[in-house]
Amino acid sequence: MIHCFKQGGYNIVLDVASGSVHVVDDVAYDMIEAFESTPKESLFQNILQKYAAQGLTEQDVEECYGDILALKQEGKLFSEDTFKPNVEALAKRSPVIKALCLHVAHTCNLDCEYCFAAQGKYHGERALMSFEVGKRALDFLIESSGTRHNLEVDFFGGEPLMNFDVVKRLVAYARNIEKEHNKHFRFTLTTNGMLIDDDVIDFANREMDNVVLSLDGRKEVNDRFRKTVGGVGSFDIIVPKFKKLVDARGDKSYYMRGTFTHFNPDFTNDIQTMLDLGFDELSMEPVVCPPTDKYALTEEDKPILYAQYERLADMMIQRQRQGRPFTFYHYMLDLEGGPCVYKRVSGCGSGTEYLAVTPTGELYPCHQFVGDPDFLMGDIWQGVTRTDIRDRFKRCNAYSRPECADCWARLYCSGGCAANAYKATGDIQGTYRYGCDLFKKRIECAIMLKAAQALESDPT
Amino acid sequence: MKRIVTLKTRNLNESKQNGGCGECQTSCQSACKTSCGVANQKCEKAAK
Numbered sequence: 001m002i003h004c005f006k007q008g009g010y011n012i013v014l015d016v017a018s019g020s021v022h023v024v025d026d027v028a029y030d031m032i033e034a035f036e037s038t039p040k041e042s043l044f045q046n047i048l049q050k051y052a053a054q055g056l057t058e059q060d061v062e063e064c065y066g067d068i069l070a071l072k073q074e075g076k077l078f079s080e081d082t083f084k085p086n087v088e089a090l091a092k093r094s095p096v097i098k099a100l101c102l103h104v105a106h107t108c109n110l111d112c113e114y115c116f117a118a119q120g121k122y123h124g125e126r127a128l129m130s131f132e133v134g135k136r137a138l139d140f141l142i143e144s145s146g147t148r149h150n151l152e153v154d155f156f157g158g159e160p161l162m163n164f165d166v167v168k169r170l171v172a173y174a175r176n177i178e179k180e181h182n183k184h185f186r187f188t189l190t191t192n193g194m195l196i197d198d199d200v201i202d203f204a205n206r207e208m209d210n211v212v213l214s215l216d217g218r219k220e221v222n223d224r225f226r227k228t229v230g231g232v233g234s235f236d237i238i239v240p241k242f243k244k245l246v247d248a249r250g251d252k253s254y255y256m257r258g259t260f261t262h263f264n265p266d267f268t269n270d271i272q273t274m275l276d277l278g279f280d281e282l283s284m285e286p287v288v289c290p291p292t293d294k295y296a297l298t299e300e301d302k303p304i305l306y307a308q309y310e311r312l313a314d315m316m317i318q319r320q321r322q323g324r325p326f327t328f329y330h331y332m333l334d335l336e337g338g339p340c341v342y343k344r345v346s347g348c349g350s351g352t353e354y355l356a357v358t359p360t361g362e363l364y365p366c367h368q369f370v371g372d373p374d375f376l377m378g379d380i381w382q383g384v385t386r387t388d389i390r391d392r393f394k395r396c397n398a399y400s401r402p403e404c405a406d407c408w409a410r411l412y413c414s415g416g417c418a419a420n421a422y423k424a425t426g427d428i429q430g431t432y433r434y435g436c437d438l439f440k441k442r443i444e445c446a447i448m449l450k451a452a453q454a455l456e457s458d459p460t
Numbered sequence: 461m462k463r464i465v466t467l468k469t470r471n472l473n474e475s476k477q478n479g480g481c482g483e484c485q486t487s488c489q490s491a492c493k494t495s496c497g498v499a500n501q502k503c504e505k506a507a508k
Contacts, residue, residue: 019472028463067461075473076466082473099486116494150483150504186485190493212493288494332500335469339501340479344472348496354486366488411472417488417496435495443499454467 002078003408004033007448008313010455014447016408017083020076021335023451027051028064035068036078083341083411087399095390096146099349101356101367102137104129104166105158109194110234112225114261114287114295120158122371127359128163133380134170137357140380142181151178154188156356156367161195171207188212190257192226193238201245205252213242216258217270217284224263225295239277246279255329257283261295265304268311275319275326283329286438288368288420297434306441313445317452331446344398347414351377351393355384365393368419393418396428403431409440470503481505 001016011029013022024032027047034043044061071077106127108120120126141151153174155167167189174185189204190212196204204211215238216222223233246254256279260267267284274282286305289296297305312328319325348354351365358370361380369375378385396418398410416432416439424432483504488496 017472019469021467021469023465023467025463064463067464071464071466075471079473083476086476096482098482148482150485152486285494330497330500334500334502335467337503338470339484339498339503340470340475340505341472342475342480342482343484343501343503344498347498348488349486350488353482354488367493412499413496414498415496417494420495439495439497442497446499450467455465 001081001406001408002032004029005444007310007444008317008452010448010451012444012447012451013077014408015077015079016411017081018075018079019335019411020071020079021447021451022071022077023455027056027060028068031061031064032068032077040065083345084399087345087397095352095384095394096148097141097144097353097355098148098150099152099154099354100137100141101154101156101354102129102134102160102170103157103356103358103367103370104134104155104160104170105163106359107162108157108159108192109162109228110159110192111227111229111231114225114259114289114293116288116368117158117370122358124371129166129357129359131166131169133357133359133361134166135173136361137380138170138174138177138185140383142177142183144383145183149182149184150186151183152186152188154190156190159192159194160189161191161200164195164200168203171203175207186210190214192234193241194228194234196238196241196245201248204245205249208252210253210255211245211249212255212257212283213238213245214257214259215239215242215274215279216260217264217267217273219273221260221264221270222258225259225261243278254281255283256281257285257329259285259287261287262297262301263295265297265301266308267305268308268315271312271315271328280324280326282326286435288423288435290423302434302437305438309438309441309445313449316449320453321456330442331449333443333446333450335450341411344411344414346397348417350418351390351396365389366419368417369422392428401429401431403433403436407436407440409436409443412443413439479503479505 003014005012011024013032047061106121111119145151178185186209188210189208192214219235222235226234256274258270356364356367356370363377364370364375377389384390398414401415404410404415418428420432420435421430422428484501
């Protein structure tokens with residue numbers, strides 16, 4: 001299968017199974033598109049006719065045809081998808097756990113209406129994780145991780161800094177035991193910024209491999225949803241704190257992460273605000289909520305969002321040329337060193353390699369399922385006791401949904417987010433079509449950016 | 461090739477033979493938390 005698209009002045013052909021990306025001129029584009037469906041004679045005739053005014057000769061067409069054939073023989077065009085027959089082996093690895101989302105605080109000091117965590121409470125009681133529960137969660141992760149060396153722990157909430165002392169003690173505990181178990185913990189802190197102070201900055205920049213800082217962009221956009229419990233917008237409180245943290249962070253990763261909704265489909269203006277504030281590692285996500293919510297993205301928003309994603313790619317090219325590059329999470333494709341096909345088939349690992357832990361030590365497939373009793377998998381003392389739930393998540397992969405069978409993007413999303421699918425269709429094996437459409441647009445933009453970067457650095 | 465520029469990419473078919481160590485980051489763990497994208501993850505086989 002191939003996927004041909006035009007964007008940013010580039011004609012791009014993606015060979016789905018091999019992952020090859022070709023940037024082609026108009027003649028090659030038309031020939032590749034029709035290559036498999038049109039007899040050679042008709043193909044030549046059609047192309048010569050279409051490009052007669054440009055002086056295209058039969059020799060030119062023959063040469064291009066030969067190049068296409070050569071790429072096909074090299075397995076870089078029209079390559080066969082050999083993964084599907086082995087999908088069970090590719091996707092079903094032993095059930096080691098390598099990542100935990102630690103919900104250290106089911107409470108929050110902001111009251112954001114759109115929050116999927118329902119103001120941090122996940123539709124339950126307010127709660128803070130004790131050190132003992134967190135410690136047991138880290139022990140459980142080590143015990144469950146087999147030979148995996150790199151273990152990830154995300155301090156999440158609610159607002160994790162409302163339980164900062166426990167976060168600090170858990171990191172100290174992990175650092176103390178990782179060597180004896182031949183493990184390496186990588187920590188992430190996801191915070192709304194309200195409680196950032198010098199102590200947090202020093203700790204986060206020393207111990208956190210990544211920090212995710214929540215800001216929606218323009219002040220009026222951020223403050224529409226991201227308000228204190230008293231109804232005051234958070235922008236003026238958090239931005240100076242974020243700046244101080246990022247300024248002191250050096251080369252360590254961070255993400256300035258926003259959410260856009262029906263009220264700001266022009267989200268590149270929010271990205272611009274983040275850039276103007278001096279932030280350059282950015283992520284901006286579409287809100288996930290029931291379609292009946294007033295801020296839910298609509299079909300009418302979709303063409304606007306497509307244009308915004310294209311504008312974002314253009315902004316990145318312009319800033320790169322000016323020597324002021326920035327990154328956008330979804331456009332960070334690593335074509336040469338990216339994930340192997342095992343990862344691409346099996347996806348994010350929710351419910352299998354990745355679990356969420358509540359303040360009381362319950363296990364859920366991921367943070368988005370927390371609080372739903374149908375997805376309670378066990379606890380950190382007994383481990384996963386509902387293995388039937390794990391088995392259902394194990395079966396989620398790039399080939400498990402009928403809608404993915406003819407989708408060119410399946411090896412980029414692995415079949416999509418199970419939580420989004422569940423919320424949209426009631427089935428983790430369903431398809432959240434709106435999310436698919438946006439995802440495909442983002443991947444096209446990301447591939448186009450790679451093409452632009454490659455050709456600008458080596459125009460030959 | 462006059463009309464086709466092929467970018468350098470990892471051959472997915474070949475990664476079937478040498479991939480699967482599982483050391484890479486959990487995709488959702490880094491920034492988005494609300495979607496599943498795997499292509500922007502780094503291969504971390506060497507980091508083992």
